Amino acid sequence: MEILEHIIGVLGGDTVVLAALFAFISKIWVSRIVEKNKAELQKDLLSLKTELDTTNKKLEAELQSATYISQVQLEHEYKVYRDIWASLIELKSATMHLRPFMDYVDPNQSQEDRIRERLQSFAVKFNEMYKVLEHNKPFYPQDIYEALDRVCEKCRHESIDSEYIERKNSEYYKEAQVNRREIVDLINSACDVIRNRLNEVKVK
Numbered sequence: 001m002e003i004l005e006h007i008i009g010v011l012g013g014d015t016v017v018l019a020a021l022f023a024f025i026s027k028i029w030v031s032r033i034v035e036k037n038k039a040e041l042q043k044d045l046l047s048l049k050t051e052l053d054t055t056n057k058k059l060e061a062e063l064q065s066a067t068y069i070s071q072v073q074l075e076h077e078y079k080v081y082r083d084i085w086a087s088l089i090e091l092k093s094a095t096m097h098l099r100p101f102m103d104y105v106d107p108n109q110s111q112e113d114r115i116r117e118r119l120q121s122f123a124v125k126f127n128e129m130y131k132v133l134e135h136n137k138p139f140y141p142q143d144i145y146e147a148l149d150r151v152c153e154k155c156r157h158e159s160i161d162s163e164y165i166e167r168k169n170s171e172y173y174k175e176a177q178v179n180r181r182e183i184v185d186l187i188n189s190a191c192d193v194i195r196n197r198l199n200e201v202k203v204k
Contacts, residue, residue, distance in 0.1 A: 092183065119163065161179060
């Protein structure tokens with residue numbers, strides 16, 4: 001005990017020894033804290049790197065999928081879509097009017113004459129749509145042409161079905177309802193294809 005007291009005295013007393021001991025312990029704790037924070041920091045950096053890599057790959061994929069065209073071509077293509085869509089809406093209206101559910105019937109007009117009159121109006125709109133579709137075919141992508149052509153084909157089928165009136169009203173209008181839903185779905189699909197095209201193209 002005397003030897004320990006002598007050593008403490010030589011080292012400068014209790015205060016100095018305790019200070020040195022605290023410094024030593026503090027150094028150990030600081031080292032542990034630094035190592036812990038270092039590990040957490042490395043984990044955060046790794047997570048950030050993974051996130052950045054994912055974002056870069058996504059951006060790279062978007063750039064690779066983008067189609068670059070000139071401003072003139074984009075403006076012309078956009079005009080084509082506007083012309084086609086205007087004709088398509090007219091065709092849709094004429095098709096839906098072939099056998100509407102809420103119909104006005106002229107008592108002095110036979111059903112055959114009424115159908116014939118509506119088919120004539122349909123034929124005008126169908127020919128206008130088909131004309132703008134075919135005349136502009138080289139100036140827009142094939143998948144858009146095919147999507148729009150499917151709409152025209154279904155509208156044509158509805159015009160043929162509407163002529164066949166020698167059957168029960170329930171069957172006649174049930175078929176019309178099915179055709180109408182399919183036509184609307186095809187129009188929405190064509191709209192999505194056009195929107196995707198416009199989102200993909202970039203001006204050079």
